[in-house]
Amino acid sequence: QLSSNFYDETCPNASSIIQGVLVQAFQSDPRIGASLIRLHFHDCFVQGCDASILLDSTDTIVSEKGAGGNSNSARGFNVVDQMKAALETACPGIVSCADILTIAAEQSVALSGGPSWTNLLGRRDSTTANITLANENLPAPTLTLEELKQKFINVGLNGDTDLVSLSGGHTFGRSQCQFFIQRLYNFNGTNQPDPTLDTTFLQALQALCPQGGNGSVLTNLDVSTPDTFDNNYFTNLQEKKGLLQTDQELFSTAGADTVDIVNLYGSNQTAFFERFVVSMIRMGNLSVLTGSEGEIRLNCSRVNGISSLSSDDDLVSSF
Ligand code: HEM
Ligand SMILES: [Ca+2]
Numbered sequence: 001q002l003s004s005n006f007y008d009e010t011c012p013n014a015s016s017i018i019q020g021v022l023v024q025a026f027q028s029d030p031r032i033g034a035s036l037i038r039l040h041f042h043d044c045f046v047q048g049c050d051a052s053i054l055l056d057s058t059d060t061i062v063s064e065k066g067a068g069g070n071s072n073s074a075r076g077f078n079v080v081d082q083m084k085a086a087l088e089t090a091c092p093g094i095v096s097c098a099d100i101l102t103i104a105a106e107q108s109v110a111l112s113g114g115p116s117w118t119n120l121l122g123r124r125d126s127t128t129a130n131i132t133l134a135n136e137n138l139p140a141p142t143l144t145l146e147e148l149k150q151k152f153i154n155v156g157l158n159g160d161t162d163l164v165s166l167s168g169g170h171t172f173g174r175s176q177c178q179f180f181i182q183r184l185y186n187f188n189g190t191n192q193p194d195p196t197l198d199t200t201f202l203q204a205l206q207a208l209c210p211q212g213g214n215g216s217v218l219t220n221l222d223v224s225t226p227d228t229f230d231n232n233y234f235t236n237l238q239e240k241k242g243l244l245q246t247d248q249e250l251f252s253t254a255g256a257d258t259v260d261i262v263n264l265y266g267s268n269q270t271a272f273f274e275r276f277v278v279s280m281i282r283m284g285n286l287s288v289l290t291g292s293e294g295e296i297r298l299n300c301s302r303v304n305g306i307s308s309l310s311s312d313d314d315l316v317s318s319f
Pocket of ligand 2: 043044045048049051052053
């Protein structure tokens with residue numbers, strides 16, 4: 001059972017310590033908040049919010065960092081490590097890496113102009129990772145709306161308000177060309193671009209992402225206010241200016257139950273913020289480890305009790 005006062009006695013400054021590192025990181029990287037909320041999302045969708053995404057590979061662990069949705073894409077790990085290091089100095093062995101991701105996600109939203117809310121805390125860290133599940137559960141940007149809904153339902157969220165609210169996370173941050181280029185030239189084998197893409201926006205994206213060009217070129221997920229957490233993501237969708245196929249489908253799929261929700265959020269930012277908070281808390285509660293389950297990792301990228309020597313070979317050669 002998570003609680004809002006979990007660290008009140010054991011690490012009362014946990015939240016402000018995390019915020020100090022985050023504010024510092026924002027100075028050199030305006031994208032860091034977006035990257036951190038995405039880490040929390042990619043953590044929670046794979047065996048729950050247990051910091052499994054942060055583990056590096058070892059003899060017995062295959063890191064989720066190599067999964068399709070994370071490889072050459074997930075970022076911000078170094079800032080999480082800085083947060084953990086600062087917390088270990090202030091209150092050793094107390095604050096879990098899974099809670100760091102949760103708190104950092106909330107603060108990233110708040111510092112970018114979005115809502116703030118009370119974090120429920122007390123998650124513990126996994127001793128395992130699951131790259132197979134990561135490949136299965138993390139949604140690809142080329143899914144149909146039906147497939148997208150199913151990914152959310154599979155982890156215990158719903159395919160309407162949770163899906164639309166949380167997709168609003170694309171109100172900030174960046175995407176590489178490779179994740180939307182299928183819309184620009186030959187959409188679904190039609191030899192035509194995606195018809196649900198605004199023509200002027202299409203031309204700009206084609207100029208940025210030429211066929212056969214560098215797929216890692218970045219552009220803003222929210223074309224109108226790229227670094228602000230607001231409801232413009234939804235007004236963009238109403239104007240056929242969603243960047244990812246999975247973004248635009250929420251509005252452009254005829255008859256879908258997501259259309260009315262996009263319209264509500266597009267016309268009422270308060271409604272978006274309120275429901276975003278509800279869905280973030282629901283996502284943050286997915287399959288959490290509590291009590292004596294799991295552990296409090298001392299280093300977020302590895303489980304406790306593993307020496308830095310990773311194999312017998314290292315031992316032999318160290319004598
Ligand atoms: C609904 C299904 C989703 C799909 C298909 C999806 C897909 C993607 C893709 C392809 C990128 C670009 C990654 C890159 O270029 O390396 C991205 C970025 C991002 N996603 Fe999602 N995403 C989804 C849901 C979410 C949710 C639920 C959140 C948070 C609540 C979120 C937050 C973000 C953020 C903030 C970024 C920018 C990260 C950065 O700039 O580092 N996404 N997403
Ligand atoms: Ca996880």
